[in-house]
Amino acid sequence: MPDMHEMTRAETRRDVEARMRAVFRRWGYRETDAPVLMDYETLRTAGSTAEDVAYKLVDEGGRILVLRPEMTAPIVSMAARRRVEWQRPLRVCYFSRLFRRSESDREFFQAGAELLGGAGAVADAEMVGLCCEVLVASGIERYQVNLGHTGVLTDISSSLGLEHNRAEQLRTSLAQRDIVAVEGILSRLGPVDAQRAEVLLPYRGALAPDELDSLASAGVGDRVMDEIAALFDWVLQVAPAEDIGFDPSLVRQLDYYTGPVFEVYCPDTGDLLGGGGRYDGLMGRFGVEEPATGFAVDLHAVQSAAAMNGAAEPLEPLCLVLVPSESSHQGADLARKLRANGFRVILETAASPTEEAGIARARCRGADYLYLEDGQPREVSPVAGEVE
Amino acid sequence: MLFRNEAASKDLVNIALPKGRLEFPSRQFLAEVGLAREDADWPDRALVQHDPILGVRYLLVRPSDVVTYVSEGAADVGIVGKDVIMEADLSVYEVLDLGFGECRLGVAAPSRVSADYPCPEDFYRSRGDMLRVATKYPNIAERHFSHLGLPVRAIPLRGSVELAPMVGLADVIVDLVSTGKTLETNEMVLLEEVARITARLIVNPVSMKVRPRITNLLGDIRSQKKSEGGGARA
Numbered sequence: 001m002p003d004m005h006e007m008t009r010a011e012t013r014r015d016v017e018a019r020m021r022a023v024f025r026r027w028g029y030r031e032t033d034a035p036v037l038m039d040y041e042t043l044r045t046a047g048s049t050a051e052d053v054a055y056k057l058v059d060e061g062g063r064i065l066v067l068r069p070e071m072t073a074p075i076v077s078m079a080a081r082r083r084v085e086w087q088r089p090l091r092v093c094y095f096s097r098l099f100r101r102s103e104s105d106r107e108f109f110q111a112g113a114e115l116l117g118g119a120g121a122v123a124d125a126e127m128v129g130l131c132c133e134v135l136v137a138s139g140i141e142r143y144q145v146n147l148g149h150t151g152v153l154t155d156i157s158s159s160l161g162l163e164h165n166r167a168e169q170l171r172t173s174l175a176q177r178d179i180v181a182v183e184g185i186l187s188r189l190g191p192v193d194a195q196r197a198e199v200l201l202p203y204r205g206a207l208a209p210d211e212l213d214s215l216a217s218a219g220v221g222d223r224v225m226d227e228i229a230a231l232f233d234w235v236l237q238v239a240p241a242e243d244i245g246f247d248p249s250l251v252r253q254l255d256y257y258t259g260p261v262f263e264v265y266c267p268d269t270g271d272l273l274g275g276g277g278r279y280d281g282l283m284g285r286f287g288v289e290e291p292a293t294g295f296a297v298d299l300h301a302v303q304s305a306a307a308m309n310g311a312a313e314p315l316e317p318l319c320l321v322l323v324p325s326e327s328s329h330q331g332a333d334l335a336r337k338l339r340a341n342g343f344r345v346i347l348e349t350a351a352s353p354t355e356e357a358g359i360a361r362a363r364c365r366g367a368d369y370l371y372l373e374d375g376q377p378r379e380v381s382p383v384a385g386e387v388e
Numbered sequence: 389m390l391f392r393n394e395a396a397s398k399d400l401v402n403i404a405l406p407k408g409r410l411e412f413p414s415r416q417f418l419a420e421v422g423l424a425r426e427d428a429d430w431p432d433r434a435l436v437q438h439d440p441i442l443g444v445r446y447l448l449v450r451p452s453d454v455v456t457y458v459s460e461g462a463a464d465v466g467i468v469g470k471d472v473i474m475e476a477d478l479s480v481y482e483v484l485d486l487g488f489g490e491c492r493l494g495v496a497a498p499s500r501v502s503a504d505y506p507c508p509e510d511f512y513r514s515r516g517d518m519l520r521v522a523t524k525y526p527n528i529a530e531r532h533f534s535h536l537g538l539p540v541r542a543i544p545l546r547g548s549v550e551l552a553p554m555v556g557l558a559d560v561i562v563d564l565v566s567t568g569k570t571l572e573t574n575e576m577v578l579l580e581e582v583a584r585i586t587a588r589l590i591v592n593p594v595s596m597k598v599r600p601r602i603t604n605l606l607g608d609i610r611s612q613k614k615s616e617g618g619g620a621r622a
Contacts, residue, residue: 179481179483180482202596203603203607205600247597263597265598269461270595
């Protein structure tokens with residue numbers, strides 16, 4: 001059945017969501033949602049870079065609305081308005097359909113969590129740990145976590161004495177992954193400075209905890225170095241060391257991050273599974289000064305990675321109850337009992353069905369058991385050589 | 389999916405090469421940096437070639453598709469003109485300016501109508517409410533003119549863009565100019581330059597993070613190019 005995968009995509013997604021939901025719940029997170037049609041102003045206030053890629057429309061009052069391109073801005077705006085009722089620290093998670101102007105995936109699914117009012121390395125590490133556990137629960141066996149920190153670029157820029165415009169140009173080029181432009185900026189520095197700034201280039205791979213010194217010599221200040229060390233310490237409590245490294249070149253695409261950030265990749269499928277980080281400035285734009293951190297995972301990427309490991313939840317056995325139409329009453333009764341016992345049941349009628357015809361029909365339906373009028377189960381073996 | 393996984397497990401590097409004018413210099417570049425053999429014999433019309441000893445697979449694709457192959461991860465690395473990268477706006481690392489395939493991306497118009505205006509902007513504004521731009525690069529064109537605050541209508545064409553202004557389909561074109569011969573033949577002039585174009589080496593963002601072989605290869609290529617001093621420019 002070639003299009004079965006397509007047809008049941010929602011089912012496998014719900015399955016992955018259910019496993020994730022259980023993890024979120026165990027970590028004390030409550031599930032929230034936000035309107036699909038959101039106020040354009042909310043996105044503007046958040047200064048979200050997703051603003052450029054949002055679908056915009058106008059309502060009957062002339063207000064501009066957008067199809068929500070991300071969940072953090074609407075959650076933060078709601079939480080700012082209800083800062084009294086929603087006690088802090090606030091732990092919320094979501095499963096959402098998002099929309100962005102794009103030629104390939106204009107509609108996509110995200111799961112994520114936000115921890116509002118949580119400060120320090122403990123909260124940052126909670127995001128990394130929760131994200132990893134959510135991925136493992138979804139059936140992902142191999143993943144790689146790259147940690148980063150927005151202070152690396154800021155500190156290096158200022159220790160190089162880059163003026164504001166140049167520093168901004170460097171940040172944009174790194175965010176756009178335009179290394180040719182980055183090298184152009186570095187080539188205008190003296191050889192010593194250019195050499196130091198090379199930690200920002202993506203060629204070295206992620207650093208282990210004992211290799212962090214190279215950051216300090218590149219110009220990263222004590223405060224950021226301490227934060228990175230503390231984050232590493234905590235993160236190593238929640239995830240295996242060989243999968244985690246510090247990546248000085250990591251720049252997240254959304255630009256409201258203000259501290260530790262991270263991304264998780266799947267080496268098997270070559271996909272970015274998710275990521276997140278600290279965004280302390282964002283609440284302030286909605287009138288409440290408080291620390292905040294969060295992450296999101298791409299459900300489609302998670303589904304493909306999990307499917308490679310054959311991690312789909314096995315379904316309950318399927319039974320075909322096949323009775324003559326004059327006995328439909330008994331058939332319905334039997335089906336009800338079987339369903340109550342957790343089986344999946346299809347009820348059909350046929351004029352005086354024989355066992356042979358019944359088995360053939362059950363096989364067509366993909367059933368594991370056949371029940372005829374006598375109420376006895378008959379096992380249905382798939383025909384040898386038949387490809388599901 | 390299986391294809392990609394199989395490749396990753398053998399640590400094979402998939403390289404997307406552009407068919408056409410960049411193909412030969414691209415292969416030369418790969419030979420220079422040890423990612424292809426000097427004496428390699430490239431069979432005609434083969435879309436995929438495999439060098440098991442070097443651990444490299446070459447995918448020969450349309451230039452405009454190279455970025456897609458790389459951003460989707462079907463190829464780890466690709467070689468493509470800057471024009472294609474600018475138009476695609478997809479997520480890839482652009483790591484090296486290879487220096488070859490040099491040309492300009494510019495705005496051009498028929499000389500008989502544009503010659504009377506002192507600067508390009510005056511000409512654009514004289515064309516009515518909406519400047520009509522015929523181009524293979526609608527995204528670049530819209531971005532360029534919106535920087536000037538000009539409302540435009542991009543008319544996407546696949547080729548022979550010069551024809552559009554002659555038959556009244558467009559006011560100007562945005563296209564690649566290398567020698568200027570084509571413009572001259574069609575009695576058109578270059579009004580302004582949008583960007584200087586050369587071939588670039590691009591890399592899939594996740595391959596860059598999870599494949600040490602690729603990161604090391606790129607680091608080596610960078611050092612090699614730096615010590616040569618010329619050739620590719622940063």
